[in-house]
Amino acid sequence: LDCVQLNQYTLKDEIGKGSYGVVKLAYNENDNTYYAMKVLSKKKLIRQAGFPRRPPPRGTRPAPGGCIQPRGPIEQVYQEIAILKKLDHPNVVKLVEVLDDPNEDHLPVCPVCFSYLCRPFRPVMEVPTLKPLSEDQARFYFQDLIKGIEYLHYQKIIHRDIKPSNLLVGEDGHIKIADFGVSNEFKGSDALLSNTVGTPAFMAPESLSETRKIFSGKALDVWAMGVTLYCFVFGQCPFMDERIMCLHSKIKSQALEFPDQPDIAEDLKDLITRMLDKNPESRIVVPEIKLHPWVTRHGAEPLPSEDENCTLVEVTEEEVENSVKHIPSLATVILVKTMIRKRSFGNPFEGSRREERSLSAPGNLLTKKPTRECEPLSEPKEARQRRQPPGPRPAPRGGGGSALVKGGPRVESWVAPAPGSRARMPPLRPDEAMD
Structure with missing residues (x-):
C-alpha cells in the first residue's frame, strides 16, 4: 500500500x-x-x-x-x-x-x-455536459452561490475564479465555494484591479483589456457568476474557442446568444443577460441579483438580508x-x-x-x-517531445x-499569488485557471 x-x-x-x-x-x-x-x-x-x-x-x-x-x-x-x-x-x-x-x-x-x-x-457539475441542471436545481444552487459571494465580498475578498468546478456540493446538499488560489483582499468598498487571473472562459471583458485599465473586482465575480449560471442550465460556456486570443475577442465583442434547447424562462434569460453585460458600469450587482424575480421565484423564496447572512471577520x-x-x-x-x-x-x-x-x-x-x-x-x-532527450527525467x-x-476526490489550490503582481506563465487553455 x-x-x-x-x-x-x-x-x-x-x-x-x-x-x-x-x-x-x-x-x-x-x-x-x-x-x-x-x-x-x-x-x-x-x-x-x-x-x-x-x-x-x-x-x-x-x-x-x-x-x-x-x-x-x-x-x-x-x-x-x-x-x-x-x-x-x-x-x-x-x-x-x-x-x-x-x-x-x-x-x-x-x-x-x-x-x-x-x-x-464533489463539484456541482462538470462542463461541458449533455445533462445540464433543471431550472429548479440551478436556482437552488445559485441561491447558495449568491449568499457565499455576498459573504466573501462583505469580508472584502474577491474570489476571481468562480466556476462550476469550484462550487462543491456538501453533505447537506448545498454549495460551498472553494479554491481561493487567485483571490484578492481589498480595502474600502471594492477592489480596483488591473491584472488578469482566473479561468479564461469565465473572465470578464474588462479584465482582458490590453491597456491594463483599472476595473471593479466585485463586477468580475458577478460576470463569472453569470457564466456559471449559463453553464448550469445549458451545460456549456456562452463564449468558447480553443485559441485564447480568439476566446478573448469573443468575450469582448460577441453578442450573448441562448441555445434553442433547453427552453428557459424569460426571467432567467433576463438575469443572465444583465450579469453578462459587457459594460461593468451597468452590470447588475449582487444586491440586485438577490431581489431578481427568477432568483426569488417572484418573491416566494426571498434570500436573507446582508445582516442575516454576513458577520465581519477581523484578523x-x-x-x-x-x-x-x-x-x-x-x-x-x-x-x-x-x-x-x-x-x-x-x-x-x-x-x-x-x-x-x-x-x-x-x-x-x-x-x-x-x-x-x-x-x-x-x-x-x-x-x-522531439526537443526532449530520451530517458527518464x-x-x-x-x-x-x-x-x-474531507470527502470527495476533487481538491483545488487555494493559495493566492501576490495581488498586483504578474508571474511569468505559459499559454493556458480556456478551461485552465491563470494564477
Missing part, C-alpha cells in the same frame, strides 16, 4: 494536482475521517507570485486602488490562512488546520512542506503569526522523500510541465474547433507542502 504517516494522518493515493503541488488522500486516525492533503512548494509559491529569490522586506504597503499589497508570497500565505480559518459560512469551504515546517521558513528558494485542512466534496497580527501548526522537520523529510521515491508527485514542480498547473476544469472539452485566423499559442506536443529536489480536505 502506497502510504506515508504524517502526524495523525496516513497518506494514501494521489487524487489530483494543482497549481502548487499534488493532492493525496489522507486518513485521520483521530476522527476516522478521510481528508485530502495537498503538498505545496514554497519555492513554487515565490516563483508563481513573480518574486525574486529573496523575499521583499517586511512591512505591508497599501497598493493603488485599495488592494492590500502582501509582504511576500509566504507571508501572504499565512495571512490568507488566518483569514480562511476564520471564515465561517454554510456556502464557503471551511479551513480546519495548517501544518508547517519551521526549519525551512528562512529558505524560500528550497521546496518545503506545509499543509492545510478543509472539507470539500489580528497575532492570529496571522499563529495561523500554522509546526510539524517536526524529520516527518516532513520522510513524507517528501517517500513521495518522490514512489514517484507520487508526477514531477509537479518541474518547469517543463507547467502547462498542467490546474485541475480546476475538465481537460480541453470546454472549447470549440479553432478558426483559421487564430494561430495556436502553445507549442505542439510532438515538437516538445530527474526527480525534483526538495519537498512540498500539503492540504487536507
Whole structure:
C-alpha cells in the first residue's frame, strides 16, 4: 500500500494536482475521517507570485486602488490562512488546520512542506455536459452561490475564479465555494484591479483589456457568476474557442446568444443577460441579483438580508503569526522523500510541465474547433517531445507542502499569488485557471 504517516494522518493515493503541488488522500486516525492533503512548494509559491529569490522586506504597503499589497508570497500565505480559518459560512469551504515546517521558513528558494485542512466534496457539475441542471436545481444552487459571494465580498475578498468546478456540493446538499488560489483582499468598498487571473472562459471583458485599465473586482465575480449560471442550465460556456486570443475577442465583442434547447424562462434569460453585460458600469450587482424575480421565484423564496447572512471577520497580527501548526522537520523529510521515491508527485514542480498547473476544469472539452485566423499559442506536443532527450527525467529536489480536505476526490489550490503582481506563465487553455 502506497502510504506515508504524517502526524495523525496516513497518506494514501494521489487524487489530483494543482497549481502548487499534488493532492493525496489522507486518513485521520483521530476522527476516522478521510481528508485530502495537498503538498505545496514554497519555492513554487515565490516563483508563481513573480518574486525574486529573496523575499521583499517586511512591512505591508497599501497598493493603488485599495488592494492590500502582501509582504511576500509566504507571508501572504499565512495571512490568507488566518483569514480562511476564520471564515465561517454554510456556502464557503471551511479551513480546519495548517501544518508547517519551521526549519525551512528562512529558505524560500528550497521546496518545503506545509499543509492545510478543509472539507470539500464533489463539484456541482462538470462542463461541458449533455445533462445540464433543471431550472429548479440551478436556482437552488445559485441561491447558495449568491449568499457565499455576498459573504466573501462583505469580508472584502474577491474570489476571481468562480466556476462550476469550484462550487462543491456538501453533505447537506448545498454549495460551498472553494479554491481561493487567485483571490484578492481589498480595502474600502471594492477592489480596483488591473491584472488578469482566473479561468479564461469565465473572465470578464474588462479584465482582458490590453491597456491594463483599472476595473471593479466585485463586477468580475458577478460576470463569472453569470457564466456559471449559463453553464448550469445549458451545460456549456456562452463564449468558447480553443485559441485564447480568439476566446478573448469573443468575450469582448460577441453578442450573448441562448441555445434553442433547453427552453428557459424569460426571467432567467433576463438575469443572465444583465450579469453578462459587457459594460461593468451597468452590470447588475449582487444586491440586485438577490431581489431578481427568477432568483426569488417572484418573491416566494426571498434570500436573507446582508445582516442575516454576513458577520465581519477581523484578523489580528497575532492570529496571522499563529495561523500554522509546526510539524517536526524529520516527518516532513520522510513524507517528501517517500513521495518522490514512489514517484507520487508526477514531477509537479518541474518547469517543463507547467502547462498542467490546474485541475480546476475538465481537460480541453470546454472549447470549440479553432478558426483559421487564430494561430495556436502553445507549442505542439510532438515538437516538445522531439526537443526532449530520451530517458527518464530527474526527480525534483526538495519537498512540498500539503492540504487536507474531507470527502470527495476533487481538491483545488487555494493559495493566492501576490495581488498586483504578474508571474511569468505559459499559454493556458480556456478551461485552465491563470494564477
